[in-house]
Amino acid sequence: MSEIQIKDLAFVPYINETELQKLISDVAQKINSDYKGKEILFVGVLNGVFMFASDLMKRIDLKCQISFVKLSSYDGTETTGIIKELFGLTESVESKHVILLEDIVDTGITIEGLYNDLLKQKPASLEICTLLFKPDKYTKGVPIKYVAKSVPNEFVVGYGLDYDGFGRNIPSIYQLKS
Ligand code: IMP
Ligand code: MG
Numbered sequence: 565m566s567e568i569q570i571k572d573l574a575f576v577p578y579i580n581e582t583e584l585q586k587l588i589s590d591v592a593q594k595i596n597s598d599y600k601g602k603e604i605l606f607v608g609v610l611n612g613v614f615m616f617a618s619d620l621m622k623r624i625d626l627k628c629q630i631s632f633v634k635l636s637s638y639d640g641t642e643t644t645g646i647i648k649e650l651f652g653l654t655e656s657v658e659s660k661h662v663i664l665l666e667d668i669v670d671t672g673i674t675i676e677g678l679y680n681d682l683l684k685q686k687p688a689s690l691e692i693c694t695l696l697f698k699p700d701k702y703t704k705g706v707p708i709k710y711v712a713k714s715v716p717n718e719f720v721v722g723y724g725l726d727y728d729g730f731g732r733n734i735p736s737i738y739q740l741k742s
Contacts (some may be wrong), residue, residue: 613665672704
């Protein structure tokens with residue numbers, strides 16, 4: 565793996581495929597043991613979560629369902645602070661054990677809005693699971709129970725994460741070159 569270029573920006577390798585799969589297995593194991601005997605409804609936040617959701621689901625050995633919502637607060641490499649709900653959940657989450665899936669939690673604006681909306685529907689439980697977490701940028705109080713990896717405050721792409729819509733197809737994660 566070496567440096568790559570996406571539009572005007574250069575990125576360097578950060579988390580390789582082997583490490584990613586190990587991180588995901590570890591999170592799946594925790595969920596499998598925490599939810600033993602329960603049914604889970606995963607709610608993935610599109611677009612970025614599609615690869616993580618797919619690899620995580622394959623490692624869940626409990627009864628589970630998955631649904632997706634499409635939200636977005638990003639424009640280029642900066643959060644806009646404005647959440648646009650592009651499409652929402654069609655089914656009820658009432659009395660279900662819900663785990664929200666995110667590719668990355670940055671300021672937390674995106675996930676907080678969704679979390680509070682779903683809480684109003686009275687799920688049996690509600691937790692957040694994210695592949696990556698930027699603790700230095702997190703400004704919200706909503707607990708992020710499952711974090712595959714905490715990362716520094718650097719822009720990353722690949723494995724579902726994009727820069728201006730590009731880079732989602734890269735099978736590993738790259739970091740903005742400093
Ligand atoms: P938040 O609302 O600030 O927590 O931003 C969360 C959303 O912004 C994530 O679901 C991503 O789609 C996007 N995002 C945040 N940081 C990055 C990054 O480093 N690379 C690509 N997308 C990011
Ligand atoms: Mg996202």
